[in-house]
Amino acid sequence: MDLDERKLKILHAIICDYLETAEPVGSRTISKKYNLGVSSATIRNDMSDLEELGFLMQPYTSAGRIPSDKGYRLYVEQLMEYPMIDxxxxxxxxxxxxxxxxxxxxxxxxxxxxxxxxxxxxxxxxxxxIHKTKLKHMQLIPLDEYSMILITVMDGNIVRNHILNSTMPIKSETLIKLSTMLNQRLQGLTLEEINLPLIQNLKQQMGIHGILLNDVLDAIANSIESVDEQxxxxxxxxxxxxxxxxxxxxxxxxxxxxxxxxxxxxxxxxxxxxxxxxxxxxxxxxxxxxxxxxxxxxxxxxxxxxxxxxxxxxxxxxxxxxxxxxxxxxxxxxxxxxxxxxxxxxxx
Amino acid sequence: MDLDERKLKILHAIICDYLETAEPVGSRTISKKYNLGVSSATIRNDMSDLEELGFLMQPYTSAGRIPSDKGYRLYVEQLMEYPMIDxxxxxxxxxxxxxxxxxxxxxxxxxxxxxxxxxxxxxxxxxxxIHKTKLKHMQLIPLDEYSMILITVMDGNIVRNHILNSTMPIKSETLIKLSTMLNQRLQGLTLEEINLPLIQNLKQQMGIHGILLNDVLDAIANSIESVDEQxxxxxxxxxxxxxxxxxxxxxxxxxxxxxxxxxxxxxxxxxxxxxxxxxxxxxxxxxxxxxxxxxxxxxxxxxxxxxxxxxxxxxxxxxxxxxxxxxxxxxxxxxxxxxxxxxxxxxx
DNA sequence: GTTAGCACTCTCAGTGATAGAGTGCTAACA
DNA sequence: TGTTAGCACTCTATCACTGAGAGTGCTAAC
Known part of the structure; x- marks a missing residue:
């Protein structure tokens, strides 16, 4: 028992009809609506075969057939024809x-x-x-002595902002300097490449400034991670x-x-x-x-x-x-x- | 025919029961479940009155009663008792x-x-x-020669960003100056107060700079309006x-x-x-x-x-x-x- | 291999019949 | 005068039953 041309045509017809009506499809419907050149009895026999092969199911005895998952799988891989769309x-x-x-x-x-x-x-x-997207720009904007906004702009102009807090007061000039420095070091890197060790490294290179900005840099590291949340x-x-x-x-x-x-x-x-x-x-x-x-x-x-x-x-x-x-x-x-x-x- | 104490109690009972069961409430249910000290016949008479007064409705003859909008209105205004909540x-x-x-x-x-x-x-x-909220900070960040991001921070740290485009190339130093100027002029104002005439005024005061930044200032005016979109x-x-x-x-x-x-x-x-x-x-x-x-x-x-x-x-x-x-x-x-x-x- | 015919199965929609819940009214009662 | 018991009446929901209809599987003939 194999899937000859006619069985495929019948399966196709059944699926098309079922997609439209959501009702089990009978052999007579197929023989009347779709011109396959064979009688409903023949279709009936083929349908029985298709059920045995697992492409069709019968919700109850003496109802029409509906497609099984396996039937749909065959349909989407071999049978379906793409319509014109608006x-x-x-x-x-x-x-x-x-x-x-x-x-x-x-x-x-x-x-x-x-x-x-x-x-x-x-x-x-x-x-x-966006973890594979490159960093385009970073900027820190002061809100008050202890808090600031970190603006992150990625390639494709994806913008994120995060509010950061520091335990120490921070001057706005410091933030401008830090922004410049961050841009120099991180611009063009992907988010994947900007990781904790890199930030730690940055802290050390900044010496005394790095310690002062400890909180801020930690917060930045955190923010960068959360930029990529899906x-x-x-x-x-x-x-x-x-x-x-x-x-x-x-x-x-x-x-x-x-x-x-x-x-x-x-x-x-x-x-x-x-x-x-x-x-x-x-x-x-x-x-x-x-x-x-x-x-x-x-x-x-x-x-x-x-x-x-x-x-x-x-x-x-x-x-x-x-x-x-x-x-x-x-x-x-x-x-x-x-x-x-x-x-x-x-x-x- | 007025709303005496008992009628109110009956209305209350009917509403409570209906809130629970979503089924029309009959006179016997009330007399059995809620101890009002009168027989179902009396309740029946009162229910008839309550229906005539518009507080109850009958989905069909010889069904129980359900509260009307007017009944609920009376309930929320006079009858309901607030429960303890978790x-x-x-x-x-x-x-x-x-x-x-x-x-x-x-x-x-x-x-x-x-x-x-x-x-x-x-x-x-x-x-x-947020149209009654005050502007805390504004900042323009360059993206490339012709475009930039406008960051708007309102009181309560509400942050918005908009991408602006200019028809003329703009240097990043110009943007920094413009940012400073915008902050000087607009900080502390509410969004209601920052309107088109104010921006026009700004343009004029800036003379030749104003013309160069024409696009940008227009875009800013637009953005400010859209910040308040609900x-x-x-x-x-x-x-x-x-x-x-x-x-x-x-x-x-x-x-x-x-x-x-x-x-x-x-x-x-x-x-x-x-x-x-x-x-x-x-x-x-x-x-x-x-x-x-x-x-x-x-x-x-x-x-x-x-x-x-x-x-x-x-x-x-x-x-x-x-x-x-x-x-x-x-x-x-x-x-x-x-x-x-x-x-x-x-x-x- | 295909088809017509037929008995059989199962669902679905419609039909009473019945039980149950509830009412409104009346007459009796406190 | 207000309250209550009793009763006839109304309407719904549910269940069993039925017949129609759709569909199948099998058999025998082509």
Whole structure:
């Protein structure tokens, strides 16, 4: 018993129908709606085979069939055809990026909102991991005698600020000198390269000044670490309630809860499914998900770039019955487009 | 027909029971569970009167009664008794504030999360309106020849940064001078006071420099306006699904949708209900809400202070059947506590 | 290998029938 | 005059039952 051409066609038809209707698909439906040139009885036999091979499931005796995770896997790898998508909506990304170029968080939030609006699925975006980004500028601004703000500007104009406290009073001229010195020593280094030993080294070289500024330098070391903390932005959780598979309030609540937990979101975005599609897009289906709350869901993920380097991940989440083809199309177009605009802005 | 002592007691009992069970309350339930010393028949007569007066409603003939908006209004104003609340959970606020003192947004998000966790209701917090806050420090940091970052520090150490662009190349020494000048002129003024005419005036006084820095000064004027943009943080929308009154997926979706719209959230927080309780807490019940999506909900709001001035609003949202007493207690304790901690931190 | 036909299975929607909760009214009582 | 017991009435929710419909698997014929 093998997967001949016709069985594949039948599987494809069943999946297409199920994606639309969310109802188990029967042999007669296939023979009527999809012109396969064979009778429903033949389709029935093939469906029985496909079930035995694990590509289909039957919710109860004498119901139609629904695709299994394995069925979807075959579908996304061999069968699905990418539809044309409406680029007009996607082009709004340009506006978002231009408008929010100096507010990375807000930009990512808006992109994830747009994406969930276009796809009607919940969308996740992780903030740029910038430990491989170079330091562009550092500046200390005095607040009062004992506290100051450390401004950190990274390549790609990612700006962070931290409030630092010192146990000793510090003159503003000292801060200016320290700023200059920090820039001389650290500019052009990546966050990975700016570590504790380097800061300790700096302290020693400064001699008496280093001791006076002990607190400040420690605080700076701390701040640099926290610059790289990862955030995840999620939008469109509400769409969960649109899927018939989550009309059970208990199920919906479970998933909602998961989507409010940052750790789970990070797990979802960072897991690697066995195979990766050529266009840099990964699909994780149902039980393949690590997070237990996601076992009935699928995720389509891809990475986005800044300065030529992959810095973050975008994921679109849905029931296993999600419209993979359209989501993959939308996502890959979006990322190409984003890459294009961001490159113009950041490096130019 | 007036509201004598017994009628009030019966209303109180009905509301208490309904808050617990979410089921229409019958006369026998009241006479059995609450010891009013009269028979169910008497209660029945009084309930009929209370319905005629508009404090109760009957979902259908020969069902029990449920409170009307007017009934709840009477309850929150005269009848409810504040319970003791668990201060231990509230004390986590201190940790949040200490940890996030230099990241206002993150702090407010965490507080709203905590509050929704404690109360099991969705929670809103508006970001500080800082147009009445004084400017503490301004600094321009060069990024490259044509662009720079404007750092704005307000009283209470609220920090904002904006990326500005100029059409002409600008030397970094010029920026330092400009920073000094801006500080001399603007420090200590509130955002309200720093308006376009003032900036124009500045340009003129600077003569040839003013023309060169035309772009920059315009950009600064723009930025100052946008510093005051209001944000609202919302947490715990998921709790909606816990309320039996939103077990209807369509209703739940409607409310969810509303909670994702910033404009609606601002409306919810800024509306004024007719009466304000003495402890600075406002309650808006059902139809009293302006936003149409909220007509089946109630909101308990209060304001929080920074530097002795009211700068933002916190709101807790629930079905009209919400546990007003506990929510009011929790909220008023939280705000007192926050005020205490924030005062120590910001002004000290 | 394919197909028509048929018996069988299971769900779903509709239909009474029934129990139960609650009311309103009346008449009796303190 | 206010309170109460009793009773008829109303409305809902639940359960069992039924028939229609969708779909399957098997068999026998092509």
């Amino acid at each position: 680029m007009q909506q996607l082009e709004l990304v340009q506006e978002i990026i231009v408008e929010k170029i100096d507010k990375m968080e807000s930009m990512l939030q808006d992109i994830s909102k747009l994406l969930s609006m276009i796809t009607n699925y919940p969308t996740l975006i992780s903030s740029p991991q 955030d995840v932005y999620m939008s469109g959780a509400i769409h969960i309630l649109d899927f018939p598979e989550f009309h059970d309030v208990f199920k919906a609540k479970n998933l909602f809860h998961a989507l409010e937990e940052k750790d789970i979101l990070i797990t979802i975005l960072s897991q690697n499914s066995s195979k990766q599609k050529d266009n840099n897009i990964q699909i994780t289906i149902g039980q393949e998900n690590i997070a237990k709350e996601m076992k009935d869901c699928s995720v389509v993920t891809t990475s986005y770039k800044m300065g030529g380097q992959k810095v973050g991940t975008i994921g679109i989440l849905g029931p296993t019955r999600m419209d993979y083809a359209r989501v993959v199309s939308t996502l890959s177009h979006l990322v190409k487009y984003m890459d294009h605009i961001l490159r113009n802005f950041m490096d130019g | 201060m231990q959970q509230l004390e986590l606020v201190q940790e949040i504030i200490v940890e996030k003192i230099d990241k206002m947004e993150s702090m407010l998000q965490d507080i709203s999360k905590l509050l929704s966790m404690i109360t099991n209701y969705p929670t809103l917090i508006s970001s500080p309106q 944000d609202v943080y919302m947490s715990g929308a998921i709790h909606i699904l816990d309320f039996p009154e939103f077990h209807d997926v369509f209703k739940a979706k409607n409310l969810f949708h509303a909670l994702e719209e910033k404009d609606i959230l601002i409306t919810i927080l800024s509306q004024n209900s007719s009466k304000q309780k003495d402890n600075n807490i406002q309650i808006t019940i059902g139809q009293e809400n302006i936003a149409k999506e909220m007509k089946d909900c109630s909101v308990v709001t209060t304001s929080y202070k920074m530097g002795g001035q009211k700068v933002g609003t916190i709101g807790i949202l629930g079905p009209t059947r919400m546990d007003y007493a506990r929510v009011v207690s929790t909220l008023s304790h939280l705000v007192k506590y926050m005020d205490h901690i924030l005062r120590n931190f910001m002004d000290g």
